[in-house]
Amino acid sequence: MPTMPVGGLIARAVDDAADVIVRNAKIYTGDSSRPHAGALAIRDGRVTVVGDDAEVAPFMGPATTVVDALGRRVVPGLNDAHLHVIRGGLNYVLELRWDGVTSLRQGLAMLREQAARTPKGQWVRVVGGWSAEQFAERRLPTPAELNAAAPDTPVFVLHLYQSAIMNRAALQAVGYTKDTPDPKGGQIVRGRNGEPNGMLLAAPSALILYSTLAKAPLLEGEDKKTSTRHFLRELNRFGLTSAIDAAGGFQNFPDNYGTVTELARDGQLSLRIAYHLFPQTPGQELDDLRRWIEMVRPEDGDEWLRLNGAGENLTWAAADFENFAEPRPELSGDYETEFEKAVRLLMEHGWGFRLHATYDETIRRDLAVFEKLAAEGLFPAGNRWLFDHAETVSRDSLDRIAALGGAMSVQNRMSFQGEVFTRRYGPGAAAEAPPVRAMLERGLTVGAGTDATRVSSYNPWVALHWLISGRTLGGLAIRPPQNRVDRETALAMYTRAGAALTGEEDVKGILRPGFFGDLAVLSDDYFTVPEQDIPHIESLLTVVGGRIVHAAAEYEGLDEELPPISPTWSPVAHFGGYQTSPRTGLPGVRQAELLGEAVAESEQHRQWRARRGLAPETASTPFDPCFVL
Incomplete structure (x- = not known):
């Protein structure tokens, strides 16, 4: 890619030129021998140089992709040690994700909109990544609300390992009637007339939930590949470069x-x-x-x-x-x-x-x-x-x-x-x-x-x-x-x-020469961002083995192209995956603490000025007619 000669980085025709250089960065390497750096180079999928801009400059060739991190935090690629990534990928584009949704009202609006575009014979399914506690309403949807949102399209909403909520169309699609026996370890909740009311309870086994979900239509052929590739890209969006698939039921x-x-x-x-x-x-x-x-x-x-x-x-x-x-x-x-x-x-x-x-x-x-x-x-x-x-x-x-x-x-x-x-x-x-x-x-x-995707968010x-x-x-x-x-x-x-846990500690997990070139350029500095904002961090640029697999903001367009989402009515095609929510304001207690710190700092500044004759020795009382009695 064309590169400006910034900071001494001028392209040279060198035999050992890097494929990717990341510069002007705050790199946390995870390597105790050199925990911090400002730049690194990757060649043939491996880190070759960790140092500063001057140390990577000799390895910039005409074809080297140079990423200016603009002073952002860079970390080794994340590795989810328990993720159902294979199963999640096969179903990703079929699922309406409530991950990050802050109100049940918003979730139901998404569901209603998706039901309107879902073709006959297909389902709307909300499978994991959310909890009633994340909603402003602090409750689950009811079967009546699902019926109102989607009178004719089957809807299945899975809530943790505990329950699932279905509308009438979904009950009809799976054939649950008053004559259907409760499976072992599960309960089909019934109304006064004996008919299922739409609630399924794990008591305590979640098999009733998963076996019901398994009755929904599946993807076929190339759509499974496309779904998996888009799910992996969604994981790359958050800086994930590795995962250990824990297998699981079905x-x-x-x-x-x-x-x-x-x-x-x-x-x-x-x-x-x-x-x-x-x-x-x-x-x-x-x-x-x-x-x-x-x-x-x-x-x-x-x-x-x-x-x-x-x-x-x-x-x-x-x-x-x-x-x-x-x-x-x-x-x-x-x-x-x-x-x-x-x-x-x-x-x-x-x-x-x-x-x-x-x-x-x-x-x-x-x-x-x-x-x-x-x-x-x-x-x-x-x-x-x-x-x-x-x-x-x-x-x-x-x-x-x-x-x-x-x-x-x-x-x-x-x-x-x-x-x-x-x-x-x-x-x-x-x-x-x-x-x-x-x-x-x-x-x-x-x-x-995380144990995603059927319960936790990924x-x-x-x-x-x-x-x-x-x-x-x-x-x-x-x-x-x-x-x-x-x-x-x-x-x-x-x-x-x-x-x-996978026996790869000698090639993965830190940024050191010889290790995999896996990293993430973060939207916020993980080490300094306020604690309550950590869940809002995303990766702006994710590199796996020297390949740019996700790029956003200033880096948009640098990542590898993906095929369009298929089918076109997919919830992911319209809503995306994880729903980014607005950052919350500071809690009241923390606001008071910060105000107190600001007042104390202001007084320190006044005393410093007073010692230099730039302010009175005693603080003046501001005149406010509201306080004059």
Whole structure:
């Protein structure tokens, strides 16, 4: 691209010219040996130089793209350590996103508008990324409101792990009637006439919600690729350059992995993905694992798409549920038998795993299995393994995890469910859900993520805000200072720790020569922006492996071109993804604090002037006739 000779950067015909140079920046590298820099260069996908403008100048060639950061903050590319990116990509353009929407009134207006353009046979679906606590109204939509907004178009609105709201057209589309039995672990709420009223409740299993959603139409062919590419671009918008896909229900291997595999083959991924494999059928888990062990091996793939192991479930019977509106589920008393067989099989074949576990009661039982295998010399056998979620994990369990060489992956599920958790278990338990600082104090690797997209939003800055502030979307402070982390630690959890969970800590997570050229130029300085504004940060320019995959504001048009969104009636084509909301004003207490600071500073200035004879020794009282009695 044409470049002005600014600051000594003049194009030279050099053999080792950089592909991309970022200059005039405030770079936080994450590298303890050189944490700060002003410029860097990338060649062949890797960082080659980290320094200042003068140090990168010799590597500017005629074809080098020079990015002037204009003094903005640059950070290593973010890495979501628990994101359902493959499933999310296959459905992205079909979903109306309420992420960031500040009122139910606005959400219903979006829904009404989308229903009007949705063709017959298709649904309007709102799937995750929001909580009633983020709305000014602090409530869910009602079935009556969905019926009024969309009388004829099926509407399905998923709320966390707790419930779904459907209109009459959706109930008809899935065939729910007064004769439909309640599924195990779920409830179809019925009116006085016995007919379903549109509410589905997870009691406590969310399978009723997900199995109902699975009845909606799916994308086919090239539309799946287009949807996935636009979802990855949406993640790039927030500075994400990597993610660990945690698999999950209704994500079959190899069928549902075909789209990302084809995109990787064609060089069209804009996000690095390490994926897991999750047995889908209860009673068939061991057969699935044996079959996969014959097909693939962990770390098969390349820097863009690679297998990272099994999970986040190994056997269905060992999985607890995270619906905090319901009591903790009691798992079967003998699930360890099949669970041990699964873990033993993985260890014998060099497979690591991640394990969904919400409650300490589950974690203790799982650890007993691991300790039994460790006594036989079979665990962990050099394999990476970790617990996910762990909202109520105890200190004793953390000690046992550390002794077995495990790691942790935490998500900001409490941003969305903090209020309901607090109502059930009390503020004391909520203050430790999960005990992030206790994990870090034991030297555990703790990756951070979102668990998007069916519950949490995929916006990483919402998760970072939760780690730092301890606040929910509704503003409730549930985690005290002793269980929060500072901004540098939170960023490390979102960069270096995620790389360690996939065994890539020697090539990813920091900006150092030889490491991947993955970075984000931020809209605001993450380290200095007011705490309440952290969720509003976006990336203005995201680079993955030296490729500019997202560009906005001054950099608009520098990123790679995407095909148009298809189908044309897609909610994303009209509303986009995450809805950027206006920044809130300062809280009243903080306003008063700042006013007091300003008054004190003014008095210091007056005293300085008085000492130099530029002002009276005593402050004069301003005359205001309103105060003359």
